[in-house]
Amino acid sequence: MGRLKKILIPSLGLVLAFWFYSARDTFKPEMLRGKRVIVTGASTGIGEQMAYHLARMGSHVLLTARTEARLQNVVERCLELGAASARYISGSMASPSLPEEVLREAENTWGGLDMLILNHIGQSSFTFFSGDVGHVRTLMETNFVSYVALATAALPLLKESEGSIVVVSSIAGKIAGPFTAPYSATKFALDGFFSSLRQELIIDKVNVSITLCILGYINTESAVRAVSHVIPQTPAPKEECALEIIRAGALRRRELHYPSPAVGSMLLLRSLAPELLDSLLLSSYRLENVRRT
Numbered sequence: 352m353g354r355l356k357k358i359l360i361p362s363l364g365l366v367l368a369f370w371f372y373s374a375r376d377t378f379k380p381e382m383l384r385g386k387r388v389i390v391t392g393a394s395t396g397i398g399e400q401m402a403y404h405l406a407r408m409g410s411h412v413l414l415t416a417r418t419e420a421r422l423q424n425v426v427e428r429c430l431e432l433g434a435a436s437a438r439y440i441s442g443s444m445a446s447p448s449l450p451e452e453v454l455r456e457a458e459n460t461w462g463g464l465d466m467l468i469l470n471h472i473g474q475s476s477f478t479f480f481s482g483d484v485g486h487v488r489t490l491m492e493t494n495f496v497s498y499v500a501l502a503t504a505a506l507p508l509l510k511e512s513e514g515s516i517v518v519v520s521s522i523a524g525k526i527a528g529p530f531t532a533p534y535s536a537t538k539f540a541l542d543g544f545f546s547s548l549r550q551e552l553i554i555d556k557v558n559v560s561i562t563l564c565i566l567g568y569i570n571t572e573s574a575v576r577a578v579s580h581v582i583p584q585t586p587a588p589k590e591e592c593a594l595e596i597i598r599a600g601a602l603r604r605r606e607l608h609y610p611s612p613a614v615g616s617m618l619l620l621r622s623l624a625p626e627l628l629d630s631l632l633l634s635s636y637r638l639e640n641v642r643r644t
């Protein structure tokens with residue numbers, strides 16, 4: 352009997368612990384039903400695909416980007432797909448007043464917010480750094496400062512709902528390769544800010560999760576247009592990428608690495624043999640095709 356207790360109770364504990372943690376890991380689309388979600392940069396690419404997934408899951412969506420005509424089409428499609436509601440605000444995130452305007456709209460129409468997905472990026476080129484400091488400033492404002500402003504304005508609502516912030520970043524925000532100097536800087540800044548903020552929320556026992564998404568090359572139109580002449584690898588699908596981002600946010604994960612084996616192995620190699628990683632990266636590029644502007 353004593354021995355049975357010694358074996359049975361810890362085994363039962365292990366089974367229960369396994370069940371508890373695997374249950375926490377299970378994503379169900381219903382988790383997003385009726386949730387109030389803001390997606391920035393939702394007129395094209397991964398953001399547009401996230402809007403469609405959320406719509407199928409029955410979320411309320413508020414979408415932002417600059418191009419009103421595209422946003423109108425995406426909103427219409429979201430309603431056809433089953434969104435609980437869908438609306439948009441158009442404007443540039445380089446403008447300091449837009450973040451608060453977006454959050455005011457969420458508060459006025461929904462009375463709260465469950466998830467903030469920060470995804471937009473300003474225009475940049477895949478080429479040698481031209482020395483244009485003004486471009487770096489504007490890109491920092493669009494790709495980084497506006498993320499901070501949106502998260503700051505959203506925090507009171509997210510604290511109330513115990514919601515989530517999802518930050519879409521890139522492998523370029525963990526490993527700096529060539530031809531993305533300004534872009535890469537904005538993505539490194541996101542990691543610094545949001546990883547620090549995550550710890551402060553934990554210290555303050557604020558139950559708002561922050562998920563940083565580290566993405567590799569994805570087959571959006573703008574990415575393929577920018578790099579396919581230099582990077583011959585096949586990009587990962589934007590539809591699957593979009594779903595993985597939503598999943599990681601709903602499961603309150605700390606980081607998402609997508610596509611998983613490629614991004615994971617690059618991060619591992621960066622810490623074990625950074626020079627080897629640099630030379631592997633360079634040898635995979637068609638350097639002769641890089642456009643000098």
Ligand SMILES: NC(=O)C1=CN([C@@H]2O[C@H](COP(=O)(O)OP(=O)(O)OC[C@H]3O[C@@H](n4cnc5c(N)ncnc54)[C@H](OP(=O)(O)O)[C@@H]3O)[C@@H](O)[C@H]2O)C=CC1
Pocket residue numbers: 391392393394395396397398415416417418419421442443444445469470471472473474493519520521522566567568569570571572573574
């Ligand atoms: N595709 C890829 O290979 C990778 C993408 N990522 C990340 O994924 C995210 C989405 O990328 P992807 O879908 O490829 O990008 P897209 O170029 O397809 O989409 C960018 C979105 O941002 C909007 N946008 C552009 N400029 C501004 C601005 N000044 N203010 C507000 N919105 C703006 C665009 O709409 P509009 O022009 O109408 O404003 C569009 O909706 C980004 O954060 C990117 O860094 C990370 C790694 C790889």
Ligand SMILES: C[C@H](CCC(=O)NCC(=O)O)[C@H]1CC[C@H]2[C@@H]3C(=O)C[C@@H]4C[C@H](O)CC[C@]4(C)[C@H]3CC[C@]12C
Pocket residue numbers: 472473474475476477521522523526527528529531534566567568569573574575577578582
């Ligand atoms: C240059 C792309 C940005 C295009 C753009 O300006 N879009 C916005 C708009 O048109 O309004 C870059 C966007 C994503 C980059 C890719 C990325 O982040 C992952 C890899 C990182 C690595 O360091 C370099 C190759 C990447 C595939 C990188 C290439 C440049 C982007 C496609």
